[in-house]
Amino acid sequence: DTAVSQTPKYLVTQMGNDKSIKCEQNLGHDTMYWYKQDSKKFLKIMFSYNNKELIINETVPNRFSPKSPDKAHLNLHINSLELGDSAVYFCASSQVRTNSYEQYFGPGTRLTVT
Amino acid sequence: LAKTTQPISMDSYEGQEVNITCSHNNIATNDYITWYQQFPSQGPRFIIQGYKTKVTNEVASLFIPADRKSSTLSLPRVSLSDTAVYYCLVGDNPPRGAGNMLTFGGGTRLMVKP
Numbered sequence: 001d002t003a004v005s006q007t008p009k010y011l012v013t014q015m016g017n018d019k020s021i022k023c024e025q026n027l028g029h030d031t032m033y034w035y036k037q038d039s040k041k042f043l044k045i046m047f048s049y050n051n052k053e054l055i056i057n058e059t060v061p062n063r064f065s066p067k068s069p070d071k072a073h074l075n076l077h078i079n080s081l082e083l084g085d086s087a088v089y090f091c092a093s094s095q096v097r098t099n100s101y102e103q104y105f106g107p108g109t110r111l112t113v114t
Numbered sequence: 115l116a117k118t119t120q121p122i123s124m125d126s127y128e129g130q131e132v133n134i135t136c137s138h139n140n141i142a143t144n145d146y147i148t149w150y151q152q153f154p155s156q157g158p159r160f161i162i163q164g165y166k167t168k169v170t171n172e173v174a175s176l177f178i179p180a181d182r183k184s185s186t187l188s189l190p191r192v193s194l195s196d197t198a199v200y201y202c203l204v205g206d207n208p209p210r211g212a213g214n215m216l217t218f219g220g221g222t223r224l225m226v227k228p
Contacts, residue, residue, distance in 0.1 A: 004157075033215070041199070043158065043218040055215060090157045099165075101148040101205050103216065105157025 003027050004106035006091050012112045013081060021076045021109045023091030032074035033092040033103065034066060043090070049074055050096065078111075086113045118202045123223040132189040134222050136202030139183050147178060147185045150201045152221070158201065162187070189224075197226045 004025045013019050025032060031050040037043045047066045048055040054066065063079045078085060091106040119137040126132045138147070148163040162169055164176045164185070175188040189196060199221040 035216075035218075042220065043152075043201075045215040045217065048215045057215065092157070099146060101146060101163050101203065101216065102160040103158075105159065108155070108157055 004091055004093055004104050006089075006106040006109050008109060009107065010110050010112075012114065014114055015081055015083060017081050018077070018079045019081060019111070020078070021089055021091075021111070023074050023076070023106060024072055025091075025093040025104070025106075026072065027093055027095075027104060029093040029095045029104070030071065031094050031096050032068070033094075034074065034076050035090040035092060035105075037088045037090060037108070039087070046076075047074075081113045083113050086111055118204055118219045120200075120202050120219065120222045122220065123225065125225045125227060126192055127227050128193055129191050132192050132196070132224060132226075134187045134189075134200050134202075134224070135184055136187070137184045138202070138204045141182050141204055145182075145204045147176065147182075148203045148205060148216075149174070149176065149187045150203065150218070152199045152201065154198075158218070161200075192224075192226045194226050194228060197224060199223050 007022045033048050034046040035043050036046055045057050046060045049066055049068060065077045066074055067077055068074045088108045088110050090108045092103040094103040146163055146165050149161045150158040151161050152158040162171055162174050162176045164178055166178050169176045177186040201218050201221040203216055
């Protein structure tokens with residue numbers, strides 16, 4: 001059983017388009033995240049979200065927005081795509097507990113903007 | 115968040131023990147040390163976390179000296195399948211309301227050779 005799943009696995013699109021990446025977790029976790037891994041392999045947090053709070057990394061452009069229809073899903077919407085948005089996007093989830101830094105990551109979505 | 119420094123890459127041979135050291139000179143009193151593993155084309159996977167002394171699980175051991183300014187991830191008897199990037203992270207305790215926004219550094223690329 002896949003714990004954290006993402007769709008699509010690959011996404012190729014043109015500049016200026018709007019696209020979404022879906023994420024689902026079946027672990028019953030209360031918090032979900034989006035990370036971006038660029039061509040140099042640096043992994044950066046974009047958002048952290050649960051039903052209480054959304055935390056946005058200040059470096060994330062407002063063209064990016066997370067949307068959570070329910071506790072098990074956190075989708076990533078990207079408007080007006082730019083070449084620099086090309087990267088691998090990872091969704092993750094965790095159960096927030098004191099002293100725990102264990103997060104479960106999805107397989108990633110490779111976004112290519114042409 | 116405390117900055118971490120790791121070797122960019124390491125080579126090893128099958129069956130050897132591998133020790134990857136991470137420096138975190140500015141670690142705060144409440145910070146925990148966490149290690150993740152990332153295989154090519156996959157999301158990171160939690161390996162181990164600790165606060166002081168030694169922690170061991172079925173995958174690895176984590177050694178933390180008394181001053182906590184560094185930590186060493188020890189992988190016993192590595193195999194080819196242990197070839198991956200290993201990330202050392204230092205985080206706050208307790209986590210904030212919307213979870214832990216993990217900060218990944220460059221990681222250590224471990225290559226296990228036959």
